[in-house]
Amino acid sequence: MTPLLQLHNLRRTFGDFVALHDVTLSLPPGRIGLLGPNGAGKSTLLKILLGLISPTAGMGEVLGQQLGGDRDAANNWQLRRLIGFMPEAEALVPGLTGVEYVALAGELCGMSRRQSQRRAHEVLSYLQLEEARYRRVEEYSAGMKQRVKLAQSLIHDPPLLLLDEPTSGLDPAGRDVMLKLIRELGRDHGKSIILSTHLLADVQAVCERVVIMAGGKVRGIGTVAELCAVREDRIRLRIQGEDAKFRAALEHAGVTILADNGHGEWRLTVPPGWSNLRFFELAEPCDTVVRAVTRDDETLEELFLRTVNAN
Numbered sequence: 001m002t003p004l005l006q007l008h009n010l011r012r013t014f015g016d017f018v019a020l021h022d023v024t025l026s027l028p029p030g031r032i033g034l035l036g037p038n039g040a041g042k043s044t045l046l047k048i049l050l051g052l053i054s055p056t057a058g059m060g061e062v063l064g065q066q067l068g069g070d071r072d073a074a075n076n077w078q079l080r081r082l083i084g085f086m087p088e089a090e091a092l093v094p095g096l097t098g099v100e101y102v103a104l105a106g107e108l109c110g111m112s113r114r115q116s117q118r119r120a121h122e123v124l125s126y127l128q129l130e131e132a133r134y135r136r137v138e139e140y141s142a143g144m145k146q147r148v149k150l151a152q153s154l155i156h157d158p159p160l161l162l163l164d165e166p167t168s169g170l171d172p173a174g175r176d177v178m179l180k181l182i183r184e185l186g187r188d189h190g191k192s193i194i195l196s197t198h199l200l201a202d203v204q205a206v207c208e209r210v211v212i213m214a215g216g217k218v219r220g221i222g223t224v225a226e227l228c229a230v231r232e233d234r235i236r237l238r239i240q241g242e243d244a245k246f247r248a249a250l251e252h253a254g255v256t257i258l259a260d261n262g263h264g265e266w267r268l269t270v271p272p273g274w275s276n277l278r279f280f281e282l283a284e285p286c287d288t289v290v291r292a293v294t295r296d297d298e299t300l301e302e303l304f305l306r307t308v309n310a311n
C-alpha cells in the first residue's frame with residue numbers, strides 16, 4: 001500500500017526562525033489528527049503538503065507524489081489534484097450561491113463546467129445543503145458555511161482531505177454534525193483525512209491516529225489508543241470498607257495514590273514489576289474489599305499536556 005505521507009528531515013525556516021525542525025514521519029492512509037497548540041507548525045506543514053510553500057530542506061511524498069519545488073511546478077499541481085483542502089479562514093465568495101461557489105472550485109481544479117455543476121449538486125446534497133444550495137453563501141449560518149467549505153474540498157473527489165480547524169466557530173450541535181460527516185467520509189467513503197486542530201475532542205471523535213506537534217517538532221505519534229495507553233503503571237481501584245490501613249499498606253509497598261474521589265475510587269501509580277494480585281493480598285488483613293482493578297489509561301488531554309510540556 002502506498003503510504004499516505006512520508007517526510008524525511010523536513011525543515012522550513014522563515015528568515016532565522018525555524019517553523020519546522022527536521023520533521024521525519026511516515027503515515028499509512030486513514031484518519032489522522034494533527035494536534036498542536038498555536039504556533040506548533042501545523043499550518044506550515046499543511047502548506048508544504050499542498051505544494052503552496054516548499055521545504056527549506058529535507059524530502060517528502062504525499063501518496064507517492066514528491067513535495068517541493070515552485071508552487072506552479074507540475075508535481076505541485078498533481079499534489080493539489082490528490083488533496084482537497086478546507087481552510088480555517090472563511091474563504092467564501094460573497095454573491096455566489098452555494099452551488100456556484102462549489103462548482104467554481106471544481107472549474108479551478110480543471111473540471112469542465114458541466115462536470116463541476118453536476119458534482120456540486122451531488123456533494124451539497126451529501127452534506128445536507130440541498131435545500132440551501134441556491135441561497136447566497138454569505139446568508140448561510142456558521143454550520144452551513146463550514147459545510148460548504150467542506151463541499152468545495154470534495155468537488156474533485158480527492159483521496160486525501162486536509163481539514164484545518166473544521167469545527168471552528170460551531171455550536172455543540174453543529175460540531176457534532178461536522179464531526180460525524182468527517183468520520184463518515186473516512187470510514188464509509190475511503191477518504192484519508194488529516195484533521196489539523198487544537199481540539200483534542202475532535203481528534204478523539206474522528207481519528208485513528210494522532211501526530212502531536214509543538215514548537216515545530218513532532219512530539220508524539222501513534223494510534224489514539226496506543227498513545228493514551230502508554231502509562232501501564234496507572235491503575236484505577238474501586239474499594240469498599242476500611243481505607244486508612246489499606247492506604248498505608250499500599251504506600252508501604254511503593255504505590256502512589258494520585259487521586260481519591262472520597263467514594264472508594266482511587267487512581268494510583270504502581271512500582272515496576274507490580275502484580276495486581278498484590279492489591280487483594282494487601283487488602284485482606286486491612287478489612288478492605290477490592291471491588292475492581294482497571295487500567296487507568298491516560299486521556300488524550302493528559303497525554304497532550306505531558307508531551308507538549310516535555311523538554
Ligand SMILES: Nc1ncnc2c1ncn2[C@@H]1O[C@H](COP(=O)(O)OP(=O)(O)OP(=O)(O)O)[C@@H](O)[C@H]1O
Nearest residue numbers: 014017019036037038039040041042043044045198
Ligand atoms: N510567513 C511566515 N513568516 C514568518 N513566520 C511565520 C510565517 N508563517 C508561519 N510563521 C511562524 O511559524 C510558526 C508556526 O506557525 P504555524 O502557522 O505553522 O503554526 P500553527 O500550528 O498552524 O498555529 P495556529 O494553530 O496558530 O495556526 C509560528 O511561530 C509563526 O509565527
